[in-house]
Amino acid sequence: KLCGYLNKLGIKGPIKTWKSRWFFYDENKCHLLYYRTAQDINPLGSIDIASASFDCKVENGEGVFEIRTPSRVFTLKAISKQAMMYWLQQLQMRRWEFCNAQSRFPVGSSQLVNEPLAGRTGSCFCVLVCFYIDVIDNEDFLPPVKTPTEVVGLKAASLPAPQTCTALQNISLKHPWTEIQNTVYNICGSKQLWGNNGNIFSFSEFQEHPENPDEEQEAKEGILEDGRMEPRLNWVRKARWMNSGFPGLPEELPKERNPMDKVSVLQQQILTLTEEVKSQKELVKLLHKALEAAQQEKRVSSMYLAAAEDKDRLELVRHKVRQIADLTSRLEALEQEKKELEQMLTLRDSHIQELKEHVQLLMEKNHAKQEVIMALTEQMARELSDPLQEANTITAETLYKQQEEIEHLKDDIDAYKTQNQFLNSEIHQVTRLWTSVAENEKALLMKCACLQARNCQMESKYLMVLRKLQEAMPGFPSSHAELVRNLIQEALQWDVKEGAEEALSFELTSALCPSSEYDEYGFMTVPDYEVEDWKLLAKIQALEIKSNNLRSQEVVEKPLRDRWNSVGELSPSAELKSLIRSGIPVEHRQRVWRWIVSRHCSHLPDHYQQLLRQSKSTEHPACRQIELDLPRTLTNNKHFSSPTSQLIPKLRRVLLAFSWHNPAIGYCQGLNRLAAVALLVLEDEESAFWCLVHIVENLMPPDYYSDTLITSQVDQRVFKDFLSEKLPRLMAHFEQYRIDVSLITFNWFLVVFVDSLVSDILLRVWDAFLYEGTKVIFRYALAIFKYNEEEILRIHDSVEIYQYLRFFTRMIMDGRKLMNIAFNDLNPFPMKLLRNRRSMHREELEAELCELEQIKAAYVKERAEQGP
Secondary structure, three states: OOEEEEEEEEEEOOEEEEEEEEEEEEOOOOEEEEEOOOOOOOOOEEEEOOOOEEEOOHHHOOOEEEEEOOOOEEEEEOOOHHHHHHHHHHHHHHHHHHHHHOOOOOOOOHHHHHOOOHHHHHHHHHHHHHHHHHHHHHHOOOOOOOOOOOOEOHHHHHOOOOOOOOOOOOOOOOOHHHHHHHHHHHHHOHHHHHHOOOOOOOOHHHHHOOOOHHHHHHHHHOOOOOHHHHHHHHHHHHHHHOOOOOOOOHHHOOOOOOHHHHHHHHHHHHHHHHHHHHHHHHHHHHHHHHHHHHHHHHHHHHHHHHOOOHHHHHHHHHHHHHHHHHHHHHHHHHHHHHHHHHHHHHHHHHHHHHHHHHHHHHHHHHHHHHHHHHHHHHHHHHHHOOHHHHHHHHHHHHHHHHHHHHHHHHHHHHHHHHHHHHHHHHHHHHHHHHHHHHHHHHHHHHHHHHHHHHHHHHHHHHHHHHHHHHHOHHHOOHHHHHHHHHHHHHHHOOOOOHHHHHHOOHHHHHHOOOOOOEOOOOEEOOOOOOOHHHHHHHHHHHHHHHHHHHHHHHHHHHHHHHHHHOOOOOOOOHHHHHHHHHOOOHHHHHHHHHHHHHHHOOOOOOHHHHHHHHHHHOOOOOHHHHHHHHHHOOOOEOOOOOOOOOHHHHHHHHHHHHHHHOOOOOOOOOHHHHHHHHHHHHOOHHHHHHHHHHHHHHHOOOOOOOOOOHHHHHHHHHHHHHHHHHOHHHHHHHHHOOOOOHHHHHHHHHHOOOOOOOHHHHHHHHHHHHHHOOHHHHHHHHHHHHHOHHHHHOOOOHHHHHHHHHHHHHHOOOHHHHHHHHHHHOOOOOHHHHHHHHHHHHHHHHHHHHHHHHHHHHHHHHHHHHOO
16 A cells, blocks of 8 residues: 655645655545544545646655645655655656556557556556566656555554644644544544444434444455545554554554663654643534534523413513624624724734834844954954965865765755656656557557548438439429428538537547638639529539548548658659649748749849839739739638739739730730639748749740630640540540530639649649649649549530539548549640640641631631622
């Protein structure tokens, strides 16, 4: 048993006192209980060791250590340094045993997480204790301290409690009722107390004693069904054994002690009992006063009940009222007297303070005079004594002082070494406990994420069924149609964030699946479709995206983020290309984009500021068109949705600066979306300007944003060729129903899928596009059609096909699947082939345009010859 006497620092306002307490460790709850004496049955308080940390500081004094809990710091003092280290080591070991005996969740195995842990706890308990001791030995932090049997353990209970200055100093004023219970039990003895039926005290705690010899025999053997009451019964039995709570009788002294030791022990016990009797007398006086007041109240109540007539009762009531008035007046007089005494006390305190200051001043003067006298005396001694003898005396005194200082420093070094060893062991154990808790928390978080992803999938499937029913509603009876409409309305009112907030804590929500109305760049996570029939589709889309994010977070996203964290200085390589294709994490995207743009664009100093000054002094012809396009830019992003948004003025300045930077293009519809995305990621408007320059002048072919958009038209013909080669069945389907895909894909190429793909997939496309160029646009455009190929082939109406192609890109939720199609399934995709196809179709398109110009000129000439 871990038990013994320790001094506990009690703080009452500015007063700090050490109080002797008997400490006992409860293994079931991992609590350290403390009593006033070893014979008490009710604890004064407890310390939660499971959540506590330990510390010992040399400057606090020998034997002083601290137990820090989340709510309080307990300062304790052992009788010696050895006892202190023993307590600290034992508490560390008991904390480790208790924490590791709790439920443990294996990391990376959801199957083991669901298994009951009760069967494993008992089998691994002993192993954990041995493992802890082995670890401490191997780490060589602090060697095991020998048990000080004279101050720790059950034998220490037979020794008298440490002495205090006064009898009442050791009594706990915070727990008066517990003190009364323990005192009455110690005075009366357990058997005598329960045999007295007329006693006014009735403590329910004392009913835990066994009532028959069999139970008493089991209690003596230490076999209890309720482990919680075991410590208390131990000390009750100890009190009985020690003659009704008074320890230290001569027959109980160890036989091996000599007579002098026995006499000293008995003298100490006599002093202890004398002080105890004094304190008990004061307590009995208080109880007598309370008893007299209660008996007086009882007599008055009896007279009131025994009164035969109402007049007598009324007279008793009046008498009571007069007593109350008398007591009230006495209370007021006492209050007045109290105020007067307080005023007198204040005056006396001020007078005492003045006297103290005067005394302090006199002491300082006296000290100064003594210093002057000492200095003059030393000076006279030096002048009168022999210089050589003076030097020898000074040398001897200095040597003696240095030796004393060396001894003190050696003691300090030993103390600091011990402190350092203990703190190392404490840090080591707390770190291991924290690691274990972190692993358990991680396993639980992953399990919650998997369950939530499964829940999102089930909700998505349910909404898909509702959507199918919605499409078939015209053929339903009116009652069935009304039921379907009600179910759809109820589903649309679900809050997508509700499941995450109820199932996960804030840490999981922020770490695994950020659930918000907007993402990191301000894009809406749930599209706000104007058409009523598409609102259910938006709900399905949000759930699918959320489910994919949850399922891929730990398997894909975390390893990818770890790889990016290990990337130091950026340099072109195949590994970097693969990383960029997989997607750049949010925390690294801005840095990588800036690096890509700086590789291809030489930032001219003050060039951007000069363009802004020029745009302010001279109005550009494209200024009106820019103003018209600003409110229509990224309407699904909170940073551009309002005319008063902060990024609208930045976007205006970037577009005006580019119109002056490249007069050949000036401004083209679509550049506003490119510049807006650059602003969202790069944040700085000058960096966004150079990113726009890089896209238009380096990545895109010439004349892509010219007035004729000739290169954009060329890319549409090249894309149709690739579509016929890579997806022949789909192209044949389009030709069968006369579908012109360029009506859908032209805007994809012009603005690099802005407003077409969801934000997460869009930014991954832009990552690869900025690094590799326009070939990425072809890859992803083909991948989008392949992703939805089977759905399109099932539609056999040209109008329905066009309607589906209007929003089918928004139905792509799995960005990883789309990336694998774009960069793996569509290989090979040589850049040389793309350049050749562009050259061929450009020649054909220029020839067609030339022919059209000739036809137009001929027509104009013919109309001119015919006259008006």
